[in-house]
Amino acid sequence: MSPLTAALDGLRPMPLAEVDARAALLSRTCRKYLVPVDLLPTLFAGAGERSGVLAIDGRRVFRYSSTYLDTPDLGTFHDHRRGRRLRFKARVRAYVDTGTRVFEVKLEGPRGVTDKVRMAYDGPADRLTPRTRVFVDDVVGAYGMDPPDRLAASAVTDYRRCTVVAFSGAERVTVDTGLVGYRGGRCVRMRPDLALLEVKTRGGLTPTERRLHEHGNRAVGFSKYGAVLAALEPGLRGHRWHRAMRTCLGTPGAIRPGEGPWA
Template identity: 65%
Template sequence: MSTPRLSPAELRDLAPLSLEEVNERAALITRSCRKYLFPADLLPELFTGQFGVLEIEGLRSFRYSSTYLDTPCLQTFRDHRQGRRLRFKARVRTYLDTGTRMFEVKAKGARGLTEKVRTAYDGPPDQLVPAMRRFLEDTLAGYGISPPGPLVASAVTDYRRTTIVALSGEERVTVDTDLVGRRGGRSVRMRPDTVLLEVKTRGGLTPTERRLHRHGFREVRFSKYTTTVAALEPGMRGNPWHRAMAAHLDRPRADDLVEDLSA
């Protein structure tokens, strides 16, 4: 059973925006990012004509695959679980509809804001080539973070994403569905009636968040990478995300039972 995707009817009142227009209105590279998990049938009530939606060649929903790189002892995962003030994630993100690939570093600095730095990448998604290792170390040095030890592929997350932007530029909202996390030959799937929404902004609560609050939904602690590892790695606790995992993830299973999202 597949997670419900955003249908044209649900988005018909939203103006199509090119990638250039989205970035011009709300690039929000330095930002606060808050996450919400809620039923998919609430989506049509959240967005009005005050929003536009990213559209490329007629598509408004895009397939993503992210390969996360961590130390063999999962130090990045542990830093996030412990809530360390200075921390980062490194991943290779592949845009499956175009074949484009980027190496991304997401770092959280002293101000508590998440910053994402990225560069084009033409290497294998599960290996960090020397040039990207230098890129990573140079990026982390700017945050006062010591370079990690050797990095290996530690998890893969596949999902579909729709990007919605307030025409005022106040907020950029990503809506993720069909989320599957994979590690070590096993996989875990987000429940089919659940949507993961991320609100990216430089300010306080946005109009979208106020609507969610009126429906009784509050910000949750949820990370695609860390919940995948916590769900699939034997003996690895995921205390900060336990409640969200229990409510919104199905039981882990053998990876060969999970349908291919690229089909």
């Protein structure tokens, strides 16, 4: 039994409708932790009294693929790298196992609060369509920013995710493993012995975070998109993600034949 499977065994399966009803948290604070996968069973031991795990058709770990769209000069990356007060990301997120996709604009504002606005989507992942062009213009404009003239695919991140949700709705914890980032003909992988936890909440420290702190884990500055792009694009500086990148990402290499998001 893998450490992740062992960690989830004591949690009640929750259908998606219940997860969304209890803790959609589309407007939230999100803190990230890089955690040894062997710690996961200890981290979630006894959590079954307060939390469940998203389950669809008996599956608890799901494949995700996110295609990020950026300006030709990677403006959204640099806004994030510099910590600009108002910034956004645009992406097409595919839920691979269920065959569904959404177009999503993620807005990051003051005090670490994140808002996500999304729409169902079945168009191309690598460019804007007239419908998503209007969506970006409306969402970004309403947020107080000038929408960019052009957006096109800049990187893809593939990973596996499970979602643990407090019955109280106070926290939603995602556990990402097997991250692979792609740009051009190159890719970079996350170390297999590490998991990326994202704790989403509207309040202060959650029970999961207190347990993480007990085991010596502290929140890190990390962006999957930012770290992957900094690792794969020559000349880019990751800055705020460098320490976490050194901890969790391997050496970039060429994409093998038949591999990658467009294989």
